[in-house]
Amino acid sequence: MTDKLARPGAIRTEGVQRHFRMGEATIRAVDGISLDVAAGGFVALLGSSGSGKSSLLNLLAGLDRPTAGAVIVDGRNLAEMSGEELSRYRRLRVGMVFQAFNLIPTMTLLENVELPMRFAEVDRSRRPELAREALVRVGLGARLAHRPSQLSGGEQQRAAIARALVNRPSLLLADEPTGNLDSRTGGEILALLHELNAQFGMTVVMVTHEQALAERYAERLIFLADGKVVADQAIVPTSRGGTGGATGVPPVSGHGQDGHGTPGKVTL
Amino acid sequence: MKAGDLVELAARNLRESVLRNSLTTVGIGVGVASLVAMLSLGIGLQQLANRRLERSGLFDTIVVTSRRSLRGFDRRPQGNGPPPAESRALDENARLEIARLPSVLEATPDIRFVTELHYQGKPQLTMVAGLPPSAGENDAFENIQGHFFSSGTADEAILQIQFADDLLGVHPKPGDPSPKLNADTQALIGKEITLSYAERMPSPQTSADKSPAGEKSGPPETSPGAANGAGEPAAASFSVVPREKTLRIVGITDQDPDGIRGASGARVFLPLQMVENLHIMLPSGMRESAANFSNVPSYLSLSVRVKSPNNVESVQDAVKKLGFNTFSVLDATRNLRRFFAVLDLFLGIFGSLALTVAALGIVNTLVMAILERRREIGIMKAIGASDGDVKKLFFAEAAVMGLVGGILGVALGWSIGRVINIGTNIYLRRQDLPAENLWSVPWWLVAGAIVFAVVVSMISGLYPAARAARLDPVQALRYE
Numbered sequence: 001m002t003d004k005l006a007r008p009g010a011i012r013t014e015g016v017q018r019h020f021r022m023g024e025a026t027i028r029a030v031d032g033i034s035l036d037v038a039a040g041g042f043v044a045l046l047g048s049s050g051s052g053k054s055s056l057l058n059l060l061a062g063l064d065r066p067t068a069g070a071v072i073v074d075g076r077n078l079a080e081m082s083g084e085e086l087s088r089y090r091r092l093r094v095g096m097v098f099q100a101f102n103l104i105p106t107m108t109l110l111e112n113v114e115l116p117m118r119f120a121e122v123d124r125s126r127r128p129e130l131a132r133e134a135l136v137r138v139g140l141g142a143r144l145a146h147r148p149s150q151l152s153g154g155e156q157q158r159a160a161i162a163r164a165l166v167n168r169p170s171l172l173l174a175d176e177p178t179g180n181l182d183s184r185t186g187g188e189i190l191a192l193l194h195e196l197n198a199q200f201g202m203t204v205v206m207v208t209h210e211q212a213l214a215e216r217y218a219e220r221l222i223f224l225a226d227g228k229v230v231a232d233q234a235i236v237p238t239s240r241g242g243t244g245g246a247t248g249v250p251p252v253s254g255h256g257q258d259g260h261g262t263p264g265k266v267t268l
Numbered sequence: 269m270k271a272g273d274l275v276e277l278a279a280r281n282l283r284e285s286v287l288r289n290s291l292t293t294v295g296i297g298v299g300v301a302s303l304v305a306m307l308s309l310g311i312g313l314q315q316l317a318n319r320r321l322e323r324s325g326l327f328d329t330i331v332v333t334s335r336r337s338l339r340g341f342d343r344r345p346q347g348n349g350p351p352p353a354e355s356r357a358l359d360e361n362a363r364l365e366i367a368r369l370p371s372v373l374e375a376t377p378d379i380r381f382v383t384e385l386h387y388q389g390k391p392q393l394t395m396v397a398g399l400p401p402s403a404g405e406n407d408a409f410e411n412i413q414g415h416f417f418s419s420g421t422a423d424e425a426i427l428q429i430q431f432a433d434d435l436l437g438v439h440p441k442p443g444d445p446s447p448k449l450n451a452d453t454q455a456l457i458g459k460e461i462t463l464s465y466a467e468r469m470p471s472p473q474t475s476a477d478k479s480p481a482g483e484k485s486g487p488p489e490t491s492p493g494a495a496n497g498a499g500e501p502a503a504a505s506f507s508v509v510p511r512e513k514t515l516r517i518v519g520i521t522d523q524d525p526d527g528i529r530g531a532s533g534a535r536v537f538l539p540l541q542m543v544e545n546l547h548i549m550l551p552s553g554m555r556e557s558a559a560n561f562s563n564v565p566s567y568l569s570l571s572v573r574v575k576s577p578n579n580v581e582s583v584q585d586a587v588k589k590l591g592f593n594t595f596s597v598l599d600a601t602r603n604l605r606r607f608f609a610v611l612d613l614f615l616g617i618f619g620s621l622a623l624t625v626a627a628l629g630i631v632n633t634l635v636m637a638i639l640e641r642r643r644e645i646g647i648m649k650a651i652g653a654s655d656g657d658v659k660k661l662f663f664a665e666a667a668v669m670g671l672v673g674g675i676l677g678v679a680l681g682w683s684i685g686r687v688i689n690i691g692t693n694i695y696l697r698r699q700d701l702p703a704e705n706l707w708s709v710p711w712w713l714v715a716g717a718i719v720f721a722v723v724v725s726m727i728s729g730l731y732p733a734a735r736a737a738r739l740d741p742v743q744a745l746r747y748e
Contacts, residue, residue, distance in 0.1 A: 063650060063741045083655055091652025098745065102647045106284050118273040119652040163651065 008074055008093075008170035009039035009203035011060060016069035018055050018227075029055035031227030032069070039170070042197045042204045044214035047224035053207045054175055056224065060205060061094055061173050062086040074170060091120050095164025095202075099176035101156040103148040103163070109135060110144045113163045120167050134162040138192060154185035161192060165200075172196070174206040178213060186210065190217040269657045278664035285637070292626075292633040293673045299626035300677020300721045303619030304713060305684045310612040312685075312708040317604060327577040331595045332366060332375070332570040332587050334358035356591045359566035366572055369586050371579035376400040377567040379543050380534055381550055386462040386512075387435045394431055396463070397534030398543035402573060411702050413449045414457040414519035420541035425461055426519040431535035432456055448700070453520045460514050463538075467511045468549040508549050623721070626673070627728040630666055634732030637665070638739070645736055646744025655737040662733035663726055670725025674718035681717070682709050
C-alpha cells in the first residue's frame with residue numbers, strides 16, 4: 001500500500017476537512033473526505049454548486065490547506081508542507097486547468113506555456129522548444145505567436161492544457177474545463193485529457209457539472225454533496241470513450257441526497 | 269525564479285500599463301532631479317568658494333616678517349624670541365632656510381617699491397611689485413589680457429588696468445565704472461616701457477659680479493648673513509647707482525592680486541627673479557645695511573606658500589622657531605566647510621521631499637497593479653510561483669522604475685543644472701563679472717542618486733510586494 005501511495009500521481013485523502021469562517025457561521029466546504037486515487041487514474045468529481053468539489057480540488061492542488069486531515073500526494077502530506085514546499089509541489093507535480101482558461105492575456109501562447117518553466121528554472125535555451133512541443137501536442141502548433149484573445153475558447157483551453165503539461169507533472173487537475181465551452185468543444189477537450197492521461201500516465205482529477213461527458217472519458221465518478229462523498233463509482237472500462245453511460249448513474253440533483261452508488265472509499 | 273526571468277517579467281509588466289508606470293517613473297525622475305539639482309548646487313558653490321579661496325592665495329600663504337621690523341601684524345613680539353635688535357635678519361639665507369622646511373612649496377620675497385616708469389618718453393610714478401611664477405595661478409591673472417610672464421627672469425611687465433589707463437591718458441572721473449579691458453589696452457601689449465631704479469652695488473673694489481661659489485668660504489668674523497665674496501672686507505660698503513631697464517608689456521589685468529601680500533596695491537608687476545637680479549635698493553635693505561653692511565639681500569617680508577591650508581599651522585610654528593614673526597589667515601576654511609556641510613544637508617532635505625512624494629507614487633502604482641493583476645498573481649501561484657517569486661517580481665518592478673527614474677532624474681537634474689549655470693553666467697556677464705561654474709555633478713553624486721532612487725523605490729515596493737505575495741490564489745482565481 002505504501003509503495004502504491006508513493007507512486008507519482010497517487011492521491012490519498014484522510015478525513016480531509018476545509019472549513020471557512022463567514023462571520024458567525026462556519027461553512028464546511030469539505031467535510032471529512034477520505035479517498036484513494038491510484039496513479040494514472042482519471043477521476044471526475046461531480047456535484048452541484050457548493051458541494052465542495054472545487055474546494056477539494058484546490059486542496060489537491062496545494063493552493064489551499066486543509067483545516068484538518070491529510071492530503072497525501074506522491075507519498076507526501078500536503079498539510080504538513082511549508083508554503084515554499086507547496087509552491088514547489090505546484091510547480092513540479094501539478095498541472096492545473098481552469099474553467100476560465102486563465103491564460104495571461106498579454107503573453108503569446110508560447111510565452112504563456114513558457115511561464116511555468118520560468119518558475120521551475122528550466123534552462124532558458126530549452127524552454128521555447130519544450131513549449132512548442134507541448135503546444136504542438138495539443139494541436140496549436142500554428143498558433144504559437146497568437147495572444148489568447150485571438151483564439152477560440154477551445155483553443156484557449158488547449159493552450160492552458162499545454163501550459164499544465166509542460167513541466168511534466170504527475171497530476172493534472174482540471175476545474176470545470178468544459179464549463180465555458182460548447183458541448184462539442186468540451187468533448188474535444190475531454191478527449192484530449194483522456195489521450196494525455198493514457199499517453200503520459202498522469203493522474204487526472206477533473207471537476208465537472210457534465211455527467212454525460214464525465215461518463216464518457218473518466219474511469220471513475222465521485223459525487224459530492226455538502227462537502228461529503230455521496231457516491232463513488234467506477235465506469236465499466238469497455239464503455240469508456242464510447243457513447244454509452246455508466247451503469248447505475250446516480251442522479252445528483254440536490255443537497256444531502258445519498259447517492260445510489262457505493263459511498264466511501266473505492267480503490268481502483 | 270532566476271534573476272533574469274524576474275527582470276524580464278518585471279519589464280514586461282511595466283510595459284503593459286505603460287502610461288501609469290511611465291508617469292510614476294517620471295515622478296521618481298523629478299524627485300531624483302530635484303535632489304541632484306540641490307546637492308550639485310551645494311557642491312558647486314562649495315567648490316567655487318574653495319577654488320576662489322585657494323586661488324586667492326590667502327589660505328595657503330604665510331607672511332614672514334623679521335622681528336626687527338617692529339611691524340609684526342599683532343604689534344607684539346611672538347613667542348619668547350630675543351628683543352628685536354638682536355633677532356635675525358630676514359635675508360637670503362633665512363629665505364633659503366624657510367624654503368627648505370617641510371611642506372613649504374616656496375618662500376618668495378615680497379618686493380614692492382615705488383618708482384618711475386617711462387612710456388613713450390612720459391614719466392609715470394607708480395608702485396612696482398615682483399611676482400613669483402606661481403602667482404600666475406592667482407585669480408587676478410585668470411582673465412588677463414595678453415599672458416603671464418614667460419619665465420621668472422624675462423624682461424617683461426604686466427600692468428594693472430588703472431596704470432594702463434594712465435599710460436593711455438584715460439583719467440576716469442570719480443563715480444565712473446571701474447575701467448575695463450578693451451582694444452585700447454590690448455594695443456599696449458608688446459609695447460616697451462622703461463623702468464628707472466636704484467641699483468645697490470657693492471663698493472667699487474668688488475664691483476665685479478660675485479660668484480655664488482664664494483658664499484661658503486666667508487671669513488669667520490663676518491656675520492652669517494654677510495658670507496659673500498671671498499676676500500671681501502668684513503664691513504662691505506656699497507654704492508647706489510641709478511639705472512634704467514627696458515621691459516616689454518606682456519599682459520594687462522583688471523584685478524588686484526589680493527593674496528600676494530607684497531603685490532597688493534601695486535600697479536606694475538615684474539617677474540620676481542628678474543627684479544631680484546636687478547639688486548634694487550629697497551628701504552628694508554637700507555636699514556639692514558646700516559646695521560650690517562652686508563651684501564646679502566634682505567627683505568621686508570617673505571611670502572611662504574605651503575602645500576595645503578592644513579600645513580599652515582606647523583609651518584608657522586617652524587618659522588617662529590627660526591626667530592621670525594608670521595601671519596596667516598587660519599581656520600577660516602574650516603568654518604567655511606562646516607557652513608557648506610550644513611548647506612548641503614538642507615539642500616539635500618529639500619531635494620528628498622520631492623523623492624518622498626515620488627516614493628508614495630510608487631506605492632500607489634504598485635498597489636493599483638495588485639488590484640488589477642489579482643488574477644494574474646493567482647495564475648502565477650497556481651502554476652508554481654512561490655510567495656517569494658511574487659514578492660520579488662513586485663520588488664523588481666519597483667527597482668526597475670527606480671533605476672529608470674534615477675537615470676532620468678540624474679539626466680534631468682544635470683540639465684537643470686546646466687540651465688541654471690548658463691542663466692547665472694548670463695546674469696554675471698551683464699553685471700560685468702567673470703563667468704563662474706557654480707554647478708558640479710561629481711560621479712559619486714550620479715551613482716549615489718541612482719542607487720538612492722533604486723533603494724527608495726524598493727522600500728516603497730515593500731508593502732505592495734508583501735501584499736501581492738499574501739494574496740490567496742483560491743480567492744484570486746475564483747471564477748467571476
